[in-house]
Amino acid sequence: MNSPLGLIILGFGGHARAVADVAMALGVKHFRFIDSNARQNETFGVFPVVPRWEEDLPDGWSVMPASGDCLNRSSQCEWILNRGWPLATLVSPTATVGFGASIGPGTLIGHHAHVGPMASVGVGCIINTGAIVEHECDIGDFTHVSINAGVAGRCHVGRFCFIGAGSTVIDGLCLHDGVTLGAGACAHRNLDTPGVYIGVPAKKMTGKALD
Structure with a gap:
């Protein structure tokens, strides 16, 4: 590139x-x-x-x-x-991008980040410092995978999502457009509606309560 x-x-x-x-x-x-x-x-x-x-x-x-x-x-x-x-499209020289992976225009791949083989990262995304997007993942346009977050293999993350610092998305899950996963949270199931999810395992916030 x-x-x-x-x-x-x-x-x-x-x-x-x-x-x-x-x-x-x-x-x-x-x-x-x-x-x-x-x-x-x-x-x-x-x-x-x-x-x-x-x-x-x-x-x-x-x-x-x-x-x-x-x-x-x-x-x-x-x-x-x-x-x-x-x-x-900027890919840090300390980042790694696997075989067959695609990176959309307007996207930043930060220092020490990793995009695995056959993964697809959309337009205007941020794969931030130390973040991991593993093999065969699909990251939608304008999504931000924050510092030290990990998206395990074969996940689909929708458009306009925010995956918070240090959070984890377990292998093979789907996250709806507009999902925010809070810092340090762990998504252990599909997140089928937009909103803010926090905790381990991640649960949706509704006002001051959790679903």
């Missing part, structure tokens, strides 16, 4: 900085961050943070959606594509 000559990163929050860190590890040397809340003369090292971008995209550059929020990242991808700009 070729690295872009330069990168525009949408946003300047924590995830945007993680994106830049992976890109720098890949040898990308030219950046611009676009953030509507940018302060005057704000920078990330020597790289400027600007509130808008009104120029043409330089040759060889691409653009990365960098919101940690799944819905916002979807909107960022739409904004990029509406301008006819290419979505970046």
Whole structure:
């Protein structure tokens, strides 16, 4: 997978900085961050943070959606594509991607992450630092598998899901679109409705109660 000559990163929050860190590890040397809340003369090292971008995209550059929020990242991808700009796909040099795996545009595979053989990761996803998506998994568009989370083999995870830090999805399960699995939780059965699930085993939150 070729690295872009330069990168525009949408946003300047924590995830945007993680994106830049992976890109720098890949040898990308030219950046611009676009953030509507940018302060005057704000920078990330020597790289400027600007509130808008009104120029043409330089040759060889691409653009990365960098919101940690799944819905916002979807909107960022739409904004990029509406301008006819290419979505970046970044895979850390310390990550591993197995035989036959596919990674969608606009996706970040973080440092020390692993995507197993024949797995499929959709558009605008985050497979964050140390996360594992094992063999033959299908990860839907705009889903975030957070740091040190594990999705065991042959799982289907829907679109706009958030798999929290250190959580686990047991082998062969299906998670509905819009599922949030809380940090440290363990999904031991299919999660068939959207919502927030916490605990070991994971149970759905309803107001202040658990189903």
